[in-house]
Amino acid sequence: MTTILKNNKLTAAIDHHGAELISLKSSNTREYMWNGNPEFWGKHSPILFPIVGTLKNNSFHYENNDYHLTRHGFARDMDFEVIEANDERAIFSLSRTNDTLKNYPFDFQLQIIYTLKETNLSISYLVKNFGKRAMPFSIGAHPAFALPLKFKDYEIEFEQEEPLEYHLLKNDLISQETQKLNLQNKKVKLNYDLFALDALIFKTIQSKKLTILENKKPLLKVEYEDFPSLGIWTKISAPFICIEPWFGYSDVLESTGDLLLKEGIQILEPNATFQSIFTIKIL
Template identity: 40%
Template sequence: MALILENETLCAKISEHGAELTSLYNKKNGIEYIWQGDPAFWGRHSPVLFPIVGRLKNDTYEFENKTYQLSQHGFARDLDFTVTKATDTTATFELLASDETKAKYPFDFKLVLTYTLTENSISFNYTVFDLGDRPMYYGLGAHPAFSTKLLPDDAYTDYQVELAPELKRKLIPLRANLLDLENTSASKTSLLPVTHALFKDDALVYELEEKPLKATLRNTKHGHGVTLTVADAKAFGIWSCYPAQGEFVCLEPWWAVADIYQTTGKFKDKYLIERLDGHQSKNYTFAITVF
């Protein structure tokens, strides 16, 4: 079931399954900005990544001398959330720990996601709660996919990704779906022409060090596109499928990352892991503006 938010400019659809944004439609220009999830390429739209981002080595981790299994990006994207608040322009979704989640992730958590429309923007407010008495370790991220067919005649190569501010960032390559910290490079590139070959080595992963980022996907011919702004993400991914040629680009703010290739497998020592002490919470925000 989809919940619909609407203001004078935008209409957004959010599925209770995964609390996933499935549509962001501009009523004034008739453009759908979210990739519509063709399963021949990639069947999702904007999944929420929790309690991990990316992949674990061998899809396993160790915590308190026990071994657990988690598939890529965790389980939140595949579970039904409960709607706890809904108005014309805002909606809040909640996911609680269960016996099913504890078999994979042994923590008492609550994940609360709030979406709000304001003019031509949608804001995302994620809050993670540790409901237990012990420290809780986790990852959190977003994975919105944006269409590169905003207008019918668009070509994939009509688009570019712009990163601001222009500064030197650590670019971490992926090796068998894991981060290779031994072969990082410093990238000052702020303008990336979009081609399918850009993603031949998987996602581009930038370490942000919790510094603000504005990432724009723009069509260079007619000028329409999206801007994602985030103040404090630890990392940022840019991804599309390859060698399959889906007509989308993902701009992904992350507060955690995949395992590094040299990982020990111990969850509490995971690179860039988040931690909450018992009965604490932490808030995360970002926004998408369409034009």
């Protein structure tokens, strides 16, 4: 099942499976989202919840019990309920089930709210804790944007000229080894060598707006004001780039497995609601 949002400038399609944005087209029919070709990567824009990235041994400890969670959590692989939909707004909801409790012992509700306005698509995350205990979680975005020209024809412009240090992955976990991303006039030219060691993972980042440029011309912008962390990723030779605002990231190599002590984890008190928003702006 798919829900379509549409105005006179943009059309967005959201798959009920994973509440995943699978298409974002302008009125001239240009497609901005990656098509999900499994030859490279079979997703478009998955929701990462209740973890972002990979847990050490794909497991965590909580109250003397061990639980198993695969990479990026389960939300992206579950069917969401549509609780509201009109031409320019749709709300998707996922709540705990007997199956989720086996791997994540918390009484949660996750809502994804898509809102279309002019040439902007905003995606809001609402996480509610209906349980009696504090609930640790992470949440993140993973949109893949189509790059139909040669990869080298694209640049990413950061909001600020800043020292950008990213952590390297080792066996899908975050190591202490870092590298610097050098900007020129706040921009980095895309090349696949940047991703030879997997994603660029910024635990903290000052820039809260990133612009993709195509042959020096602004194509689209991702704004993520309240997200502390960011990933940038592609597969070698793939014609897409992912710009991923996150609350949380993969376990570090030294992780003890205690979910409450996990680096980057969010803690939501009973009966509390977490909310964040990021926006894709077509330029």
